[in-house]
Structures are given as structure tokens and as C-alpha cells.
Amino acid sequence: MPDDFTEVRILDNFYQTSSFFPMPVVLVSTISKSGQANLGTYSLCFPHSITGGRDHAMMLISRGTSNTAENIIRAKVCALNFIPDKRKYLKNCVVLGYPGETTEQKMKNSIFTLLPSTRSEAEGAHPYPPIVKEAFQVFECTWDDRYPLKHTDELVECHFLLHIDKIIMKKKWRDCLFKGKGFPRMPIDYGYRDNVRFWFAEHSRPYAVPIPKDKGNAVETVKYACTHFDPDITWEDEACAMLVKVPNIFLNKALGGIVAEAKNAGITVITPEFMAKIRDKRSGGR
Ligand SMILES: Cc1cc2nc3c(=O)[nH]c(=O)nc-3n(C[C@H](O)[C@H](O)[C@H](O)COP(=O)(O)O)c2cc1C
Structure with missing residues (x-):
């Protein structure tokens, strides 16, 4: 019967190959070795340490050879730019998510506007990467390298524990956040599914479910x-x-x-x- 459970083989990238898993769309801004801003598209980016007052952190999973991974390992800093649900933005996120291009090659195709970081530069430290003007919120982060990048040598993926230095948000959405009413339109990424395309969904108007x-x-x-x-x-x-x-x-x-x-x-x-x-x-x- 179509409604009975059946087992699915657990493949690599199981979140998109063996299941349906909703994810955010984040452009990670970093600074390349030559000093140019790099934007890489990432969805495996989730809250990791959420209580304790100071050590609030995100987890970003990236292939180890990406520009983003190399830049974070070298400079330790990045910004997570949350992109709103507009088709032209998501089309460009897919362009910026094509593996194997250098920063110089890929950034020629970016439609996003870069603004200076809102963090104040510490003397002698690496410059902070810019933020994306079109984002509805940005987490400005520093890599906490005490957390293991890889659990085993065979892993091709890197796990970046990103300490959140600052959360900034468009004023309109900050007002909604504090009033407890209103949400930005966020895309839902269902990943690279049929070996040809990325799949995104729009969400409908959020609804509230009160506690009993x-x-x-x-x-x-x-x-x-x-x-x-x-x-x-x-x-x-x-x-x-x-x-x-x-x-x-x-x-x-x-x-x-x-x-x-x-x-x-x-x-x-x-x-x-x-x-x-x-x-x-x-x-x-x-
Ligand atoms: C919507 C979308 C989400 C993606 N999410 C991830 C991810 O979470 N982790 C990852 O390693 N690659 C992800 N990719 C692939 C990267 O974007 C791709 O490796 C790209 O080359 C990264 O850019 P960079 O090399 O400038 O960092 C995603 C691509 C798209 C289009």
C-alpha cells in the first residue's frame, strides 16, 4: 500500500539522496587569499550551540576544497547571509554554488551587492568579509577551531563551528521579531535531487499553534x-x-x-x- 513504510538505502548526502530535508539558503562571504570577497552557497548551516550566554554558534558543513573552507581555515572569519525567497536570487545562488571555480571567475557572475562588515576591525587581524545587502539577516562569525574540523581522516567534508559574533537584520524584520508577528519570505532548499537540478520551495504564510x-x-x-x-x-x-x-x-x-x-x-x-x-x-x- 502506498501509505506503508518502506526502507530507503542510506547513501552519501542522505539529506538529499535518501530523504526529504528542508534547509535554509545562506551565502557565506569570506575573503580570498588575494583579498577579494568570495560568495559560496550553503544549506548545511544550522544552530549548534544555543545556550550558555556567550558561546552561541552555528555549524557549517562544507567540502574541504571549497573556496569558503580554504578561506575560513586561513582567515577564520566569515558572514552567513540569509537570502530571501526571490527566484532571481536563487538562480544566482545556484550559479555561485557551482564547484571548481576560483573566486575571480565566479564573482564576475554575482548579482549581489556587497557592503562593508559591521564588525570593527581588530588591529593585525584578518579583514572581516563584507555582507550581502539583499540578505534579510546576517550572522557575522568567527571559526572556533577548538572543535574538530574532521572526525576521521577519510572525511572529505569539513565541520566549521562558527561562533556568532553579531546578528544583524533589516530593521523591518527586527521589529517583526520583537512584536512576535511577521516573517521574511525564506526559501526552503530541498537540495540537489535528480542529478540535474536544485529544488526550492516557497513557504506559505506561517501560522501559530498555541500551547495547551x-x-x-x-x-x-x-x-x-x-x-x-x-x-x-x-x-x-x-x-x-x-x-x-x-x-x-x-x-x-x-x-x-x-x-x-x-x-x-x-x-x-x-x-x-x-x-x-x-x-x-x-x-x-x-
Ligand atoms: C542551494 C545550494 C546549497 C548548497 N549547500 C552546500 C552545503 O551545505 N555544503 C557544501 O559543501 N556545498 C554546498 N553547495 C555546493 C557549493 O555551493 C559549491 O561547492 C560551491 O563551489 C561553493 O562555493 P565556494 O567554493 O566559493 O565556497 C550548495 C550549492 C547550492 C546551489
């Missing part, structure tokens, strides 16, 4: 709401924990009040002490 009502507000949910409420204000975990009893529907209103009080007081970090002060002030005024 009887679950209440977990501390993680409150922390998420706090840290995404206002980009200029940071929250200590204990301060967030003091809000777990606030019903979900009132949480944003409560956060708005607290953030307004913090801004009035010229405070950028909300501590449990500050929360207690507000609580005392409010109960005193009642």
Missing part, C-alpha cells in the same frame, strides 16, 4: 517573552521567574509596564530587586 491552555506559563515561556519584548532591555532570570503567575493574556501588558518603568528610571537590566521595587511602589499606591 492548561499548561500555564512555564518559566521558559516567560523568559522568552521578556527577552523578546524590547531589544534595549535585558532581564535577569530571577526577574522573569517572578512573572510566572501572570496569566498569559496579561503578560505583554505587564511587561510593557515594567519596561516603561525601567526606561523612566534609566535602567537597562531588569533585576529581581527592581521588580520588587515596582511591586512595592504599586502596592503602596493602591
Whole structure:
């Protein structure tokens, strides 16, 4: 029956040869040996270290002989430019994803506009690669070479643990991120599938699925709401924990009040002490 499970042989590049696996499309900018900017197309690029405060990192998997791999190994720095879903951009990503060309050869065919990095140059270090103007967001990264590039000598692929130095985003999308509404149009790459073509998909309008009502507000949910409420204000975990009893529907209103009080007081970090002060002030005024 067509709906029964059947086994599929696991081949090399199983994510595109033996399965359906959705991936992002990222142009990795690096600087070549001669000093020219290089753009390489990559989809095997995922969040790797996500908590712990400082060591946020991405994992990029590249064949070891790519311009990108050679440039990261030499200069350690790169930028991950997330490309929006426009056919002419994706066509050019495929052109820039053709293996075997030098930076000089391939960059003649790039339609993308390069802007200077937003990182400030450290003296004596390699120059930071430019960023792509058409991207909706960019992760500016430095390779953490403590993580093994290859687990075995036979591997032809390199695993780059890329420490995220900076995330920059078009202002419009940053506003959407903090309001919790609205998404850029991102392409979904299904890879090189039939030995002839890359396959991409457009996504339809994202939809929200609320958590079950009887679950209440977990501390993680409150922390998420706090840290995404206002980009200029940071929250200590204990301060967030003091809000777990606030019903979900009132949480944003409560956060708005607290953030307004913090801004009035010229405070950028909300501590449990500050929360207690507000609580005392409010109960005193009642
Ligand atoms: C949409 C797309 C996604 C790709 N993803 C990867 C990838 O994740 N890893 C990889 O090694 N090659 C990937 N490639 C192939 C590289 O783009 C290709 O090796 C190219 O030569 C890399 O450019 P560079 O040599 O300038 O780094 C992809 C190609 C396309 C078109």
C-alpha cells in the first residue's frame, strides 16, 4: 500500500539522496587569499550551540576544497547571509554554488551587492568579509577551531563551528521579531535531487499553534517573552521567574509596564530587586 513504510538505502548526502530535508539558503562571504570577497552557497548551516550566554554558534558543513573552507581555515572569519525567497536570487545562488571555480571567475557572475562588515576591525587581524545587502539577516562569525574540523581522516567534508559574533537584520524584520508577528519570505532548499537540478520551495504564510491552555506559563515561556519584548532591555532570570503567575493574556501588558518603568528610571537590566521595587511602589499606591 502506498501509505506503508518502506526502507530507503542510506547513501552519501542522505539529506538529499535518501530523504526529504528542508534547509535554509545562506551565502557565506569570506575573503580570498588575494583579498577579494568570495560568495559560496550553503544549506548545511544550522544552530549548534544555543545556550550558555556567550558561546552561541552555528555549524557549517562544507567540502574541504571549497573556496569558503580554504578561506575560513586561513582567515577564520566569515558572514552567513540569509537570502530571501526571490527566484532571481536563487538562480544566482545556484550559479555561485557551482564547484571548481576560483573566486575571480565566479564573482564576475554575482548579482549581489556587497557592503562593508559591521564588525570593527581588530588591529593585525584578518579583514572581516563584507555582507550581502539583499540578505534579510546576517550572522557575522568567527571559526572556533577548538572543535574538530574532521572526525576521521577519510572525511572529505569539513565541520566549521562558527561562533556568532553579531546578528544583524533589516530593521523591518527586527521589529517583526520583537512584536512576535511577521516573517521574511525564506526559501526552503530541498537540495540537489535528480542529478540535474536544485529544488526550492516557497513557504506559505506561517501560522501559530498555541500551547495547551492548561499548561500555564512555564518559566521558559516567560523568559522568552521578556527577552523578546524590547531589544534595549535585558532581564535577569530571577526577574522573569517572578512573572510566572501572570496569566498569559496579561503578560505583554505587564511587561510593557515594567519596561516603561525601567526606561523612566534609566535602567537597562531588569533585576529581581527592581521588580520588587515596582511591586512595592504599586502596592503602596493602591
Ligand atoms: C542551494 C545550494 C546549497 C548548497 N549547500 C552546500 C552545503 O551545505 N555544503 C557544501 O559543501 N556545498 C554546498 N553547495 C555546493 C557549493 O555551493 C559549491 O561547492 C560551491 O563551489 C561553493 O562555493 P565556494 O567554493 O566559493 O565556497 C550548495 C550549492 C547550492 C546551489
